Amino acid sequence: MKDIPPRYNPKDYEESIYSKWEKSGFFHQEPDLSKKPFTIVIPPPNVTGILHMGHALNNTIQDILVRWKRMQGFASLWVPGTDHAGIATQNVVEKSLARKGVTRQLLGREKFVDEVWKWREQYGDTIIMQLKRLGASCDWERTRFTMDKGLSEAVLEAFVRLYNKGLIYRGNYIINWCPRCQTALSDEEAPHQDVEGKLYYILYPFKEAQGDTLQPSAFSLQPGIVVATTRPETMLGDVAVAVNPKDRRYKKLIGAKLMLPIVEKEIEIIADDFVDKKFGTGAVKVTPAHDPNDFEMAKRHGLEPVRIMRPDGKMNENASRFNGMDRFEARKLIVAELEEKKLLIKIEKHDHAVGHCYRCNTVIEPYLSLQWFVKMKPLAEPAIEAVKSGKIKFYPKRWTKVYLNWMENIRDWCVSRQIWWGHRLPVYYCMDCAKQASELKADRDSLEPAACSLQPNIGVIVSKVKPDKCPVCGGIDLRQDEDVLDTWFSSWLWPFSTLGWPEETKDLEYFYPTSALVTAPEILFFWVARMIMSGIEFKKDIPFSDVYIHGTVRDAAGKKMSKSLGNIIDPLEIIDGFSADALRFSIISITSAGQDVFLSKEKFEIGRNFANKIWNASRFVLMNVAADDFSTRPAASLGEYSAPGTSLELSIADKWILSRLSRTIDATTKALKIYRFNEAEGLVYDFFWHDFCDWYVEMVKPQIMTQGSGPEDGGAKDVLIHVLEDSLKLLHPFMPFVTEAIWQNIKERESIMVSKWPEPEKRYVNKQIESDIEVMKEAIVNIRNIRSDMNIPYSKKLTVNIVPLKPGVEAILSGSVKYIKSLAQLENLIIDAKLKKPKSSLSAVTENFNMFVPLEGVIDIEAEKARLFKKQDALKQQLLLTGKRLKDKNFMGNAPDNVINAEQEKAEKIKEQIGRLGKTIKDL
């Protein structure tokens, strides 16, 4: 037997165990027709990312599932990988180039993309390597990247199929534009944030003075109409002012001409139902190129949009003397000018939600531009049905509603991005056709205002490979679209693209649809909903049946962990300081079904302490059971001990722990099935620590340590081995390293990772014995309690008399005399219904029994009495004081009720204590 240190030192094991698993090929899974598949796909982390606690939680959960299913005999596959994170990665590489004084424009597209690939070669595996430290049992041979050849093929295939089905179109619409990244973003990529803004009230004068009657009655400063806006600079692009047709204040003004200040352009007052009479002044400036509502309104009224900004957020030539100025700078100057001209009526504080770029947090500009969109309604319908019908289930359930609500109000998806890193659109423009249409500009690396009126579909060829010539005119001057696709356009294919789609591979056939998806709520819309739609569209089947959504990891103050807040707890630091098992165990223990997780470093002590407990309990078994026993007395043969007619009857303790084990296996497995990870973990924790260590090991210690191995120990060693092994198996998905370290320590044998998940054994379940043991524990706890009260050390053996009060109790206690004697350190235990209270004895009463502990000769009765009298006197003094206060008119008249109540309660408690002491003294 090896020397086992009394501390579990993770550093001695984690690395070597992981590489052993990897070398043994345990992570790799091929289709295996003799087994059922269990498949999960990793939510592909951003390739620029580093492992944060959200990942740690997410991947721990996935690893628990995969390891559990693997042990249950499933062909358990976990496909890892990363996505290319177009904007984020491009930003990172641009930043590092900037340090060398190089811009991407200087480099040119091709060379820049080369640079990004180089970067990804160097750093792209960081997060994958970090997952290994966590113990993740992914099939690394299958690691995929969204820019891989196969996955890129899938992207083109999907795009072309959707286009041919009429589900992809190109058009001029208001999209979310990030002036810093200089690209369009989807609605999901431009989350709204509340900001403190201002509402500017601006007077637009009538073209001519038209007499007093036409002056708006509420605003008599000058003849004109007052509009309210949060973005005054956009007035340069105004084409009208709109009022509600039912608004009595303005009814007569409809059709009147206004002079747009600063620009000095004539615009008209139009009527539109969209306008809310109650907001602002009830009159809205209409800026179709910079506001989605205004865009729609202008369409209804046949007004041409005027774009006043360039892609970088600076004003353009339509902004006259503000040309070239930053949008916020222009805002200031325009406001100043309006004020000077006395056209600025007032400024109000106005808090509202403004879109921000999810990559760089720049304020989004709603911007009219020519982009590619996916028509979502037709895709959403079957995806809604799949969830409504229960084919796809969310855990916890409540996310179903969130999903359905979003899907039912889904809007088209802008998928083109004006960046270089990503899948270039499989779209080609025929320049000859374009010339004929005269307006088309296939070369659109700058979004000039003229592009607004492009006719979208002339000369457009969508094809996976570049065609030789234009199918319409035969022209050979074809140019590919400069844009790339949204990264999520590749991620949404992940469940099947990683298995080989569009080819019909064996993997795809066997592993698709996958079993479960584990993810954070943040990407429900980005990713989960879209995967469901793409799965049904391209594979004609749902991508997964279960979606488990875990909580968001926050710091102890409830803030989301983020680099900018500096409240990050680095998982790798925790692994180094506490162990991977501690990280895994702790993070699961504080994560109840889908609730957010509040983290602080101390919480990892739970896991570290438990790992150490497992280590030491196992150490005890290993030190007392010969290595041979593990093979010569296999746990599987346990059953025969309890078979009738055998000489080796199991003891009550053995039967009890086997019953508890069996029920723990059952409950744990059930909890895992419904994704209640913390419950499953808690069950094993309680069983192992409190049933097995605190009671069973203590109960069998004497016979294990005094007798040799073999049948004469009454089977306890077999039970000990059996329960330990099953416990380790139950713990393995949660704490893979420590359980494997022990497993390998027991003797040379195969990994616990591929051992069989325990089955509950009905024949061991015995509720009667479980409740009997509770009575025994009650007796022991009561004796210990008296010891504690009287300060009697364990070295002093006691004699205890018990009077059973209920039928059956005598038998129970008589059957466990040896346990009570050893666990409570008794000289003698007398169980007799006719016993009377001996003198100088303390008693305990429960519904099952009366207990007397004679203390004559054990302690110095007189000295103890003296000590208790002294204590009682002190309490009496206290009571007197409290009583005085309660009679004090001054106190009672002035003190608040709660203080008086507290004082009264205190008095009651002291009285009680005095009473108890009095009884003890009398008993002695």
Add this chain to the structure above:
RNA sequence: GGGCUUAUAGCGCAGUUGGUUAGCGCGCUUCCUUGACAUGGAAGAGGUCACAGGUUCGAGUCCUGUUAGGCCCACCA
């Protein structure tokens, strides 16, 4: 504005379909280095389950309302 979610011991949280005495971890008090483990063991103190109603034989759990947090969505300029 719509939706979701939370309120249980000093702190952080469990408590599945209503059912004995409401649990766990940390912290606290007292004791113990006993032959697996002080990252441990034993004993203990500590709760009007946010508030107000209601349903029920029975409510921490279900319903309604109130209060206070948190999150997500949303085109009132």
